[in-house]
Amino acid sequence: MSLSFQTMAALRFGYGFRPGETPPADRDALLNPMRIGEGNCLFPVGGIEARRQAIRNVADRLRDIRSSDIDDDAKRDEQKAIYKELQQSYQRDADARIAQAIFSSNGFYERLAVFWTNHFSVSVDKAQPMKLIVPLSEAEAIRPRIGGTFPDLLRSATQHPAMLIYLDQTQSLGPNSPAGIKRNKGLNENLARELLELHTLGAGSGYTQDDVRSAAMVLTGITVDRQSVEVDFRKAVAEPGSHQVLGVNYGRTQRSERDCLQMLDDLALNPKTAAHISRKLALHFISDTPPEAMIDAMTQAWRKTDGDLMAVYGAMLDHPAAWTNEGSKARQPFDFVVAGLRALDLPRNAAAGAVVDPLADDEGAGQAMADDNPPMLGNSSVTPDKATDPPDPQEAKRRRAAIDATFYVPRGLGVYALQRMGQPVWRPPSPAGFPEGFDAWINAGELSERISWARRAIGRYGKQNDPRQFLNETLADAARDDTIRIVSQAPNKMTGLTLALASPEFNRR
16 A cells, blocks of 8 residues: 555545544444445435425426416416526535535545446436436435445336436336327337446446347336326336346236336346446546456455445455555546535534525625524424515525525535536436546646636635645645645745645545
C-alpha cells in the first residue's frame, strides 16, 4: 500500500476528508454502515409517506385539469403552475441529495448509493411527475438494500414506479391479453432489454432477441396503478402462456406476478450477472481496467452467497489491488463537488442558527435570513406542502425554507454547478447512466469548470484557510511533493487554495 489505509479509504472509497471527521480505520469501518443502513436520509424532503401523498395529489390535480370544462389556455396555465411546483420540489430534493453525501460520515455507503442509482438509472426528465417519483426511488428502493442481496435489490429497483414509467413498462400490453386485444396495442420491450443488457447479464453475454421478447412477455402485467401511483399486477394485461428466457420457462395458461419475480431472481443469480456487476463495481471504485483476479474473487463471492452484496464488497476490499495505484480513477463531477464542500467544511446552516432561502434561483441563493426558531437538525418528517401552511405566501415560503435549511448547499455550488459540469442530479443521459471512463470527466473543458467552481467555493467558505494546512488536511499523504511546492509558492491564499482543489490528486481517487 503506497498510501495510509485512512487516506486510501477516504479518497478511493469515500468523499474525501472533512475537518473533525475521523476517516475509516479498517475494513470493518467501511462495511459496518452497510449492515445498519443510513437511517437519516434527507430526501425526499418531507419524508417518504408525505412524498407518496404528494405524488397522488399531483396525479389527481392533473387528472382534474384534463377533465375540466375550462378553456385550453386556462388548462395550460394551471398545468404550468403545477409544473413549476414540481421543479421546485426537484430542486429541493437535489439540494438535499448533495447535502446527504456531504454531511454523512459513511462515505463508502454514500458512494455505493450513487453507484447503484446510476446502475438502475431513471431520470426526472421522463415526465413531470417523475420529479417527485425519482428521488423517492433512490430513498426507498435502493438505499435500504445496499447491504442486502442483489436479488432483493433487483426486485425493488425493477418494480418501482420510477423504473416502470422510465422504461415504458406502463405501456406494455400482452398482445394476446384481454387488454391487448381490446385496445389493439402490444408489447414494449424497453424494460426487458435494459434488464438483460444493463441491470443483469450485460451486453455480449449471449442472450438473444428472442430472450428479450420473451422476457418482455413475462414482464407484462407489471404496471403502475394510476390512482395510488404504486406498482400493481394486472392479469388482464399479462400475456398468457409459457415464455422461455435463457432456456427457462415462465408462466402457464394463467399468468401471475410470481412468474416475473422468479425470472428476476434467476437473472440476479446468473453467473454472467455476477461477473458483469462485479466488473462494474471494480471499474467504478478501482480502475478503468480493473484486474481480472479481483473480478474473479468478487464473482466467486457472489456465487457462493447467492448475491450477498456485503460479501462482494468485502471481496473487493480484501484484494491487494484495492489499495494500490492511487489516482487511477477520475473524480466525477458529483464526487468533486461533494469532496470540495467537505474539504471546505460547508457549515450546517441550522446549527449556525440561520435559515436560508433555497427557493431563490440565482447564484447567490442561500443568503441567511434571521429566524428566532431555526429548524432542528435531522428534521425530515415535516411536510412543507400540507394544508396547515399559513395563507400568507411569504410566510408559507419562509416555513418551507426553514424545513429545507436543515442541511443546505448553495445552488450555485451544487445543483447548478453539476448541470454545468455534465452530471445533473437524477438526470442521466440514458438508461446506461453516466459514463465511468477517465476521459469523460478529465479534459480541458471540465478542468476549466472545476477551477471556476473552486474559486467561487473558496471565496464563500475558505478565504481564511492557510493553503498549506488546507492541502495537508484535504489530501494528507496523497499530496505529492511538487503539488506541496506549487501550493506553498502561490502568491496569495486564493490562488494557493484553488491550486489545491485543481491538483491532480484532488481530481482523482
